[in-house]
Amino acid sequence: MAVNKDKMLEMFERLPDTAQQSAFDYLQYLSTRHTRPDWDEIVKLDPDDMPLSNEEQHQLTSDNGFMSWEEAMNELDLPTDTKP
Structure with missing residues (x-):
């Protein structure tokens, strides 16, 4: 077209x-x-030597752990697809 x-x-x-x-x-x-690599190509790339930012370091060492989208939405008392 x-x-x-x-x-x-x-x-x-x-x-x-x-x-x-x-x-x-x-x-x-x-x-x-269309020019971005897909996950199969990304896995084959060599790691970069760029240091992590302070925020990234904090996220990696945080004891808070991972929070799912649904958990975050429930914590904020916002509607989700899984909450009536």
Whole structure:
């Protein structure tokens, strides 16, 4: 399916400024998602030598453990798919 680029640009220009940024971000994502490695390729990569940030160090050494999405939503008393 061919897309009329002029019509697409027209549509983009009619968007409010706040929506233009979102549209741009999504188009940027669409243009790069095919070049990103998948999990099988990531597993084969050599580890990087970039040190962890303070926040990452804190998360790794925290005794809080992992909290699932449902647990976080319940703690905040927000609705989830699993909570009536």
